[in-house]
Structure formats: structure tokens, C-alpha cells
Amino acid sequence: MADETAFRDALAQHAERRQGGQEILMALQENETTPRSRGRGRVVWAAAAALAIAGGVIGGTALLGSSPAAYAVTKNADGTVTVSIKDIKAIEPANAKLRELGVRAKAVPMTSDCAPLNGASMYNGSDWDVPNGVSNDSVTIGTKIPSGYTVLLSVSDKPGRGTGLGYTGPVQGPAPSCVLDPADDPDQRATN
CATH class of the missing domain: 1.10.287 (Helix Hairpins)
Structure with a gap:
């Protein structure tokens, strides 16, 4: 209004x-x-x-007026952080804000030529805050992410997907620079 x-x-x-x-x-x-x-x-x-x-x-x-913000990273009253990325070009500024807030999450592009995530590097425990409120527009990340791990926020610019905003479970070690698009992952296609 x-x-x-x-x-x-x-x-x-x-x-x-x-x-x-x-x-x-x-x-x-x-x-x-x-x-x-x-x-x-x-x-x-x-x-x-x-x-x-x-x-x-x-x-x-x-x-x-000005165009809608390409990204938003908002710290909520309960300590969670809500992330919205509407343009793949906004990944870097969104990541800078996540780092500033001390959130162990990283936005990365979803591509068809990225290597699949190694299952051995994925966190297998259940004692972490799974992101919630996931929609095509935003995802809310909890504060409980295992030490040494990073939650990846995947951003797609493929037509018909909006931003294609999604997430992975916590990944150990240095976070990769991209994630494989599930539509191009042979392991994902075999199970669907």
C-alpha cells in the first residue's frame, strides 16, 4: 500500500x-x-x-524510482538471518553482508559445469539449524551451524526459476565457488 x-x-x-x-x-x-x-x-x-x-x-x-534491491540480508530478532538474492550478480555483496554478520553461509551460483558436492565433505549430524522459510525469494538461516562448516545458498539464473534460491547442508572445509545444478547432476536425475 x-x-x-x-x-x-x-x-x-x-x-x-x-x-x-x-x-x-x-x-x-x-x-x-x-x-x-x-x-x-x-x-x-x-x-x-x-x-x-x-x-x-x-x-x-x-x-x-530505484529498482528493487538485488539482495537483502536481514538479521532477525531471534538471531536468525533471512537472505534474499534476486540477481546472480548480487552474490558478492550478499556474501560480504553474511561475513559481516558472522554467518557461516555463502551464496554461490548454481551451474551446469560445477563438480558435484562430495558426500564426505557434507555434515552428517542432525544437530544444526536447517534453513527454514525457504521460498523462491528468500531463505532463513539459523545460528547453529557446525564449526568448520558452511551452508551454501545456491542461486540460479536459468529462465523459469525466478532466482532459483536454494541451500545445501553444511559443507566442510573451504566452501566451493559453485554448486552443480540438480537438473544436470546424473546422481540427482537417477533418483528422480
């Missing part, structure tokens, strides 16, 4: 600017009757055109 109100306010401001610009142009047309004023008229017309263009740029920016 707040977005709709902001949009309507911006639209009203844009309409007011356009109306003001039109009134200036009409006044200039009415005043341009003598040959002597034509030289000045051109300068005034150029100034009016520049004003109209500037108003259009300002109005366009107000109407369009």
Missing part, C-alpha cells in the same frame, strides 16, 4: 511539473510577436526546452 501511495504522489508531482512547463511554453508563444523578440525568443525557447527536459528526467526518476 505504501508503494502505491508513493507512486501516486510521484505521478502527481510529475503532472504538476508537466503542467508548469506547458504554461511556460504557451506564455512564450504568446509573447513572441515582434521580430526583435525572436532572437531572445530562441534563447528563451532553448531555456524552456532545457527546463522541460530536466523536469522529465526528475519526474522519470521519481516515477520509476
Whole structure:
């Protein structure tokens, strides 16, 4: 609802600017009757055109606003962290925020040419906080992740998947730079 109100306010401001610009142009047309004023008229017309263009740029920016955030990393009151990544290009800034918050999780791209995760490097215990609230938009990570392990957040940019945001169980050692897309994993295809 707040977005709709902001949009309507911006639209009203844009309409007011356009109306003001039109009134200036009409006044200039009415005043341009003598040959002597034509030289000045051109300068005034150029100034009016520049004003109209500037108003259009300002109005366009107000109407369009900024694009939605490509990522969000939010620390919740209960200590969990909710991560949303809408653009694969936002992986690095999201990871920087995760590191800043001390969360042992890392966002990585999901690709068709990445090596499959080694089962030996996966955490086998059940005493960790499995991410919850998983949707195509976000995942909430708990604070209990085994020491020396990292939860991987996979981000896909394949068409028809939205962000394709997902996660793995904790992985031991240095976190890989990507995860294999399950659609391209022969082990995954064999079990489905």
C-alpha cells in the first residue's frame, strides 16, 4: 500500500511539473510577436526546452524510482538471518553482508559445469539449524551451524526459476565457488 501511495504522489508531482512547463511554453508563444523578440525568443525557447527536459528526467526518476534491491540480508530478532538474492550478480555483496554478520553461509551460483558436492565433505549430524522459510525469494538461516562448516545458498539464473534460491547442508572445509545444478547432476536425475 505504501508503494502505491508513493507512486501516486510521484505521478502527481510529475503532472504538476508537466503542467508548469506547458504554461511556460504557451506564455512564450504568446509573447513572441515582434521580430526583435525572436532572437531572445530562441534563447528563451532553448531555456524552456532545457527546463522541460530536466523536469522529465526528475519526474522519470521519481516515477520509476530505484529498482528493487538485488539482495537483502536481514538479521532477525531471534538471531536468525533471512537472505534474499534476486540477481546472480548480487552474490558478492550478499556474501560480504553474511561475513559481516558472522554467518557461516555463502551464496554461490548454481551451474551446469560445477563438480558435484562430495558426500564426505557434507555434515552428517542432525544437530544444526536447517534453513527454514525457504521460498523462491528468500531463505532463513539459523545460528547453529557446525564449526568448520558452511551452508551454501545456491542461486540460479536459468529462465523459469525466478532466482532459483536454494541451500545445501553444511559443507566442510573451504566452501566451493559453485554448486552443480540438480537438473544436470546424473546422481540427482537417477533418483528422480
